[in-house]
Amino acid sequence: MYPSAIAKHAEIDTAVTEVVGLLAPDVVRIRYEIGQDWSGDWAIHFRVILSDEAGHQKLRQVAKEVVRLLASRLDFPAMGVFPYHNFRTASEQAAIQEEAWA
Amino acid sequence: MPFADDLLLDAHHLAQRGGTNPKQSSLRRAVSTAYYALFHLLIADFVLNWKRPDQRVRLGRMFEHRKMVQAAFRPQGGVAVQIEAKLKIVVDSFAQLQEDRHIADYDVGTIWSRAEVTNALAIADEAFLAWRDIRKEKIA
Numbered sequence: 001m002y003p004s005a006i007a008k009h010a011e012i013d014t015a016v017t018e019v020v021g022l023l024a025p026d027v028v029r030i031r032y033e034i035g036q037d038w039s040g041d042w043a044i045h046f047r048v049i050l051s052d053e054a055g056h057q058k059l060r061q062v063a064k065e066v067v068r069l070l071a072s073r074l075d076f077p078a079m080g081v082f083p084y085h086n087f088r089t090a091s092e093q094a095a096i097q098e099e100a101w102a
Numbered sequence: 103m104p105f106a107d108d109l110l111l112d113a114h115h116l117a118q119r120g121g122t123n124p125k126q127s128s129l130r131r132a133v134s135t136a137y138y139a140l141f142h143l144l145i146a147d148f149v150l151n152w153k154r155p156d157q158r159v160r161l162g163r164m165f166e167h168r169k170m171v172q173a174a175f176r177p178q179g180g181v182a183v184q185i186e187a188k189l190k191i192v193v194d195s196f197a198q199l200q201e202d203r204h205i206a207d208y209d210v211g212t213i214w215s216r217a218e219v220t221n222a223l224a225i226a227d228e229a230f231l232a233w234r235d236i237r238k239e240k241i242a
Binding site for chain 2: 055063
């Protein structure tokens with residue numbers, strides 16, 4: 001059975017846009033993907049690109065704020081997904097060039 | 103030093119290897135080791151607090167990793183008190199590190215960056231502190 005998050009992309013997009021706006025310029029962009037985690041449970045993986053300055057000087061502070069603000073806007077249990085969050089700096093992504101983070 | 107602390111220290115050493123050009127092997131092992139550090143911290147307390155010493159080893163073996171995440175605690179009725187908030191840090195950290203560890207160990211296509219690994223280790227550090235603040239509380 002699919003989680004209700006699958007049908008809530010508009011709501012998720014709105015929340016993501018708000019969070020990026022609130023935390024700019026530290027947060028450059030947030031991508032997400034709904035799929036299954038390692039155990040087969042439904043999950044939403046957020047991939048967050050931080051500015052180089054934020055990534056080097058206040059990584060954890062900004063990361064925690066991203067997690068908090070997303071959780072305050074999106075009811076993950078009601079959506080049937082576990083949230084996961086990963087963070088890279090803009091220069092790291094520029095070097096790695098991974099599509100899922102672009 | 104307890105085994106869990108040794109593992110966490112190992113994770114930090116692995117993450118710092120290679121300076122500005124770390125090997126993927128070091129970064130992956132750092133993430134995996136950070137997860138196992140937290141796992142061993144939690145399971146050691148759980149098993150040691152079991153009242154029947156003869157059942158402790160068996161209990162430890164029965165302790166499936168996933169069960170710890172499924173025991174996810176959600177504060178009831180609004181704002182969490184401090185103990186609840188710290189327990190939530192432990193549970194959320196465990197879930198994140200468990201997923202990270204699986205990707206680090208088995209998804210060879212994923213490239214890890216220094217920032218991702220630094221964040222994973224910070225999550226483990228915070229979970230250690232939070233757990234040690236509340237480990238004697240009933241709710242934990």
